[in-house]
Amino acid sequence: MQTLTVELGNRSYPIYIGEQLLSRPELLRRHITGRKVLVVSNETVLPLLRSSIEQALEEYDYRLLALPDGEQHKTLASLNLIYTELLNNGYDRHCTLIALGGGVVGDITGFAAATYQRGVHFIQIPTTLLAQVDSSVGGKTGVNHELGKNMIGAFYQPRCVLADISVLRTLPPRELSAGLAEVIKYGLIHMDDFFEWLETNYSRLLNLDPQAMSVAIEKSCRCKAEIVAADEHEQGVRALLNLGHTFGHAIETFVKYQGWLHGEAVGVGMLLAAEFSQRCGYLSGKDVGRIKALLENVHLPVKTPAGMGAADFLQLMARDKKVKDGAIRLVLLERIGHAIISDNYSGAALKEYLECLQQTR
């Protein structure tokens, strides 16, 4: 087992990475306060991991709550299911919430913990690769609004993150690929050597080789933990983690969070960011080709949704949280391993690129 720390003063917390961690209840016990625990999961994950989590929590007064599965359920309504479960069962503010699931479960549960009785403890047990390398680390919590993704939320840090590599065996291949999109992201924004390692080792990851997976998760979490420690509330450098996300969120909103996984939308979004970076004179055509090849090699889509035009992109991107005084700030690539935040590009060029994209579909 490896342990990383997200350094945030008195809100610092460990990320445990390894195999069979759910079978080590002492890890959870270190971070649970009070007697009462609510495990929030979803209808897909809970049946697969019910016996493991029940064993791990047998000392506690716990309940299990399964939310409906899917990004379309990351809503105020699902949040209210958690509040109602807590209130109906007399949970006070000394309870602990555990998120057992992917990014959707983690984001909703974290926001419920941030806001139930003005804040209770919570623990992240991410069960998808995407959640293990990205959404469970860093304290971004929240839900979607029908007018935009992640528009409602809070920064609220967990007490620990338990990334159990073994649970990834329960993951459908599409979810694994979606997670690899975020893994590739860390190579693109910050670590060209890791990007090269991924170009060599992607098939080991697709085959769930434990040693390779451990490297990929540890590298990703370390990169994220460093960036979050430097800029918890995304006043600056943390925005680099949104590479591909401004385009990606527009895609997810356009398809109403249905039919596309978050990582798939981010994968296409990173390719769009790379292609537009090339147009802006940053990235070489050769490197755009390497990025596209790696995305295809891990079985990620590289085309935007049918029927989604330049106007759709521009309208939806204008709602991004990084917008300041009307200007869409984009994360662009100067080169592989070095991302920048830019509003120093031509809006006309962006429009032209997106129109061109539509024609070549």
Add this chain to the structure above:
Amino acid sequence: MQTLTVELGNRSYPIYIGEQLLSRPELLRRHITGRKVLVVSNETVLPLLRSSIEQALEEYDYRLLALPDGEQHKTLASLNLIYTELLNNGYDRHCTLIALGGGVVGDITGFAAATYQRGVHFIQIPTTLLAQVDSSVGGKTGVNHELGKNMIGAFYQPRCVLADISVLRTLPPRELSAGLAEVIKYGLIHMDDFFEWLETNYSRLLNLDPQAMSVAIEKSCRCKAEIVAADEHEQGVRALLNLGHTFGHAIETFVKYQGWLHGEAVGVGMLLAAEFSQRCGYLSGKDVGRIKALLENVHLPVKTPAGMGAADFLQLMARDKKVKDGAIRLVLLERIGHAIISDNYSGAALKEYLECLQQTR
């Protein structure tokens, strides 16, 4: 004008107290960031203050939103009205929200500010006495759940509080009395000399004498600011501010937030806390009489709602946020001017007191 500061490090902020403050736009201007401002008010208050706030904000790109009036609308649904207004009008995370209203408007707007795009700036312009002396100061924000009051929320501090005494002239007499309940609370928990001052000066306050009102608001806000600075997240001493609130919240939940103002429920709650303190051997019968007399003098109710029995109280009080491992912690009075937090009382005695209360109605 008087200026107090709530000392919270880099989240410190001023409370401005005085007459005609809404006519001094430079006060607001100091604390607004960005161009876009959303004023959240309610259907009762907004018509009365529309022209004043419009003049104060004429330099900004502002909108006004009137929520339905009343504690029964302090819900996730009202919160969602604010999110939708913000998203429909392209508000980004550099906007400022202004709460223009009583405690309900302040609590919902503050929670919207805490959670819109994970946090935007907000300003409190409390328009009721209760909000000026209590709910606008200290950063408690949130909404009710049908199973309990203030069960969903966050600690989130405003950038400033603007307590304009002149707007209290728009207040119905019942709202004024409700506000005086919280003013009396500060005397009871912390300042016996202020309680005595209130016994002498209550009629000046009922007549909105500006000099007396200025003293009452300043004393109350100073007391609250000191307690909040010492214990922002209510780990200890801040719980004293809940004198009367555990009983009061039970009353509000029992009547479904209808027909009773928050201050009225707190007023009765303080009398119950005083009477039970006497039973526990703390407070003298004479002092209970003084408390009851002052509540009656400012036209506050001193009887619990018809049909509300001991079982109702105990069940609803068990949901209080101060409950720890099943024990209801109460704020009791050792004497006038000195409150304590106690779980060191007999549960049977509490039950007996509440049953006796029911029989003497």
